[in-house]
Amino acid sequence: MRALRYDGKAPYLEEVPAPTAGPGQVVLEVTGAGLCHSDLAVMSRPPQDLPYDLPITLGHEAVGVVVDVGAGVRGLSGGEEVAVYGPWGCGACRSCLAGAENHCPYARAAGILPPGLGADGALADYLLVDHPRHLVPLGGLDPVRAAPLTDAGLTSYHAVRSALPGLPPDGTVLVIGIGGLGHVAVQILRALSAARIVAVDLAADKLDLALRCGADSALFGDDTVPEQVRELTGGAGADVVLDFVATDATLRTAAHSLRPGGEISVVGVGSGRLPVAVNLVPLGATVRTPYWGTRSDLVDVLGLARAGRITVEVEEYPLEEALLAYERLERGQVRGRAVVTP
């Protein structure tokens, strides 16, 4: 089969043997695989700093059709279309049993790594999935628009759900970075909260997208944002800031835009630092670093899509053009999410 591999230098397309399902495993024919900015972060790191061996097949956002089930797999039949839960855990600890495999403290030491981020991923004709519990039926969703729900959607939903208790209906939430994740986060916020949504980006088309996704205001991301947020909120500041970029500049904007007792959710994996000390962040502030989401979060996010409350804006590419799509993502040219349909 064809696979987009990464060897520590650059991604390349290669013929590799198609996987077969061992006991308890499932093989999917990939029908949609999203490209995430985290892939670029991985490829910008020295290979020796990665917590897994290379080469691997990239792609950690996936939907596919079941084509092979291993011995002992029950309740799944060939031909079913499913979304893949990516942050695989040990399956047995307290976090995993609660569905929060994204918080499993044992997976890495046990050699259990997410597809595309350690295990072979979805930018290929077929994907091997370790266990059927990682699969959620698509229930009629379009596979191309559904693939990003497994990360851009799931991570955004998890971050929003975690921050919602601190976001009153007449409150304000600042969303920084209206890319693959941010444009879904705005829609999730619109669906779940009456709060004022203020979007921030550096590109005019992303600001337009934010407004179409339900944001109340869209601001160019310079150092006047905190002042503008204060004006919009009668001097109070935002109750919640979701930072999908996380450079020094955006984290400073987050801290300066927040009200006392507010929450900063650092979702982006930019290389910025947020100094946390009295007088550096508002009094009583909470800083959260959400990672991906829980298994039930994925069920919820697919439900929001099925209810028509969130629609991922997608650019579709064949596998042969995945490199071009990564280049566009790097240059900030992708509107919404780039999805490969092998």
Ligand code: NAD
């Ligand atoms: P993306 O490239 O699709 O979107 C990033 C957006 O941020 C773009 O619209 C860009 O114009 C905007 N932007 C860049 N610099 C900015 C600035 N200084 N101010 C305002 N806007 C700015 O990226 P994505 O795939 O949506 O990922 C967003 C971030 O989230 C990345 O850092 C990614 O690695 C990270 N991520 C984290 C998790 C997690 O579990 N925590 C999961 C997925 C992705």
Ligand code: ZN
């Ligand atoms: Zn990702």
Ligand code: ZN
């Ligand atoms: Zn576990």
